[in-house]
Amino acid sequence: MPTARNADARRIRRAASAKGRTARVKRGRRSPLATVALLAIGLMFTGGAYALFSASPSDNGAVAASQENVERGQKLFAANCATCHGLALEGTEAGPTLLGVGAASVDFQVGTGRMPLMNQSPQAPVKPVQFTEEDTQALADYVASLAPGPAIPSAEYLQADGDATHGAELFRINCAMCHNVAGAGGALTEGKYAPELHEVTPQHIYEAMLTGPQNMPVFNDANITPEDKRDIITSLVYMRENPSPGGFELGSLGPVAEGLFAWVFGIGALVALAVWLTARSN
């Protein structure tokens, strides 16, 4: 991995993950005590590095893009994206210009698998992701290097540690009309739809608000502040991590799913039992 050496702060942090460290430690030593001690040191180191880097300004993404990374991004872009977006990001018949969309937009579009676009459909769907995180970052750096735009959000807003009450209220007011109160998704016109939000990562939630992909409106920082965005993420993560106290949620689709279930399961079971109860005598 030659590029890893030159990578920016974000990727150093990733490489220094606790898991990688413990693996190396285990191979070298036998004593369990030493393992534990080294583990602790490793964790401390990782945590320290994390704290250091997450506070550093380089995390704004836009700044620390190394030249090498941008060049790699350019190559990747020319090979995978330029047919639609043009070699200089100027856009073609098949795709819009990417000048000024920013790193956040690229990270969202590529990181959720929407880009590169496969075939024409009313809306670019979520697909299995095509690029590694490094490549995605390189693409983002490249696009951001040509014209300024919204940067990849800093980690402090992605911890889901905000005010869930406020976030849920903002979500109901700004997002629920398309995404449903429980984030179960909903239909828009002409075959477009707002996807369900059960799987999407905090970073992509933030970027979606920031860049307004396709039919979603942009919620810029004047509209919904970064703190508000953090609160929205908090409420979505809360909902995800705390399944309904009432039991299975039937897709959180509301009364339609409930009605269907009452008919199919409830009435189905009762009719079957009634048939069974009367079968003997007939």
Next chain:
Amino acid sequence: MTTTDTRTAPAADRAKSGGVTGALSNYIDERTSISVAVKEFGRKIFPDHWSFMLGEVALYSFVVILLSGSFLTFFFQASMAEVEYSGSYVPLKGLEMSAAMASALDISFDIRGGLLMRQVHHWAALLFIASIGLHMLRIYFTGAFRKPRELNWVIGFVLFILAMAEGFTGYSLPDDLLSGNGLRIIDGMVKGIPVVGTWISYLLFGGEFPGTQIIGRLYTLHILLLPAIIVALIALHLVFVVVHKHTQYPGPGKTNENVIGYPVLPVYAAKAGGFFFIVFGVIAFMAAFFTINPIWNYGPYDPSPVSAGTQPDWYIGFADGALRLVPPHLEFVLWDHTFSWNIILPIAVLGLFIVTVMVYPFIEAWVTGDKREHHLLDRPRNAATRTAIGAAGVSFYAVLWAAASSDIIATHFKLAMEHVIHVLQFLLIVGPFIAFYVTKRICLALQKKDREIALHGYESGRIVRLPGGEFIEVHQQLDEYERWKLVSYNDYQPLMIRPGVDGKISSLQRVRASVSRWFFEDRIEPVSQTELDHSHGHGHAAVAGSPDQYQSVESGSGSAGGAPHAH
């Protein structure tokens, strides 16, 4: 345990032999003569068929609703006063909401068993109305609404409407986002009524929507007025069932004059009592494992947000669907009043549909001119036109119903919303005609098949060669019991036009005659006795006689063993 069989023993002895229960029942009986009523009612006969239990499902789920609802009233506050939520559900903590919503959340999170009771109550309500619907279909397709039960049909149908009202008022009580949106739609519909709409809306909500009154008012309707009327009507409904005696399916020994089945006591009552617990059990199972109406997701009502996938409970779906299917741009302004035909039209169409269903027994009686009493049910196929009308009605309702979930259909089947709506609009008009035609053809085909079987028996699969070399298939004759089912049904003739007292034929008479002709056209005549005698006279009887005259070949099933194949 019953002591009534030792009729000659003096009362004191009886009490002794029966122990405490005996003494108690004796005490009560001597003062109320209740045993007479029990004996009388206990001897009532109730025929056994699964479709006769659908009314019971409705009854039992209603009992469950009453029980769980009573629990909820202890904790629910029907007030729209603003309070700050301080219960244990984190994502709503500190939010301003109505006391109604806050108490509903407390029931869900802070009162032991509260969430289970809420879910029992709501699932039971869905099942209640679903079972009423099925019950009604059973009554319709078997012709159980015919004389003398027309009034009971009307009572039942009023119960159906009241049950929907009961459900809707309940759905609105928690004052969450979903129920508030539902009320907003009702408010819009009311305001869409020309001239009086706005007045009614203000009266209903005590001012501009949503006001501070509506929850309290709905509560009175939901826990007092509607349940009282429903209980009274159910009682009347059941009294009518007892008075008229239950209908039965045609079968051997079953006539218009008798009822064959089990006496209510002990067999039927035991079964019914057991069935109550089965219904309760199914509801409890659903409530324990499946979330219904998660108001904590919806949050408190606030007129600005509307969630995607906002729908009413299923039984109001048909009305929501009508609003979704009505074409846009139908409103116009006349004398300073906006006439919103996109609201008036659905209300009118649904009103007409509902009234038609309610008075259907009278319409059919008028068309057929049938004034006889009917205690034997029709097999649906034998009343082809009625069954076809029913199928048309069901498909009309079903399309409206599907339309209420047009958005979910669109997302889940990856379709465009507009296409879903247009297809449903088309089906709403054309679907009933297709359903009518197809159902009628199916019924007639089944009648023909029955007739064929009654006359010639089942195909046995046994091929026989006659001495002359001809191959015939042996038909298995029905036994008397089975044949009875197939041949014993009433045949109707279209009404003839008859001049009235003044010797003239009124135009109403003409309409009636032509509707009647339409109702009965293409019928298949039931098998007559002569036909039966005739068909049994020839051929087949001889075949059944002595098989060793013929070379017989079993075909198909493989049971033939080594029999030679004579092909």
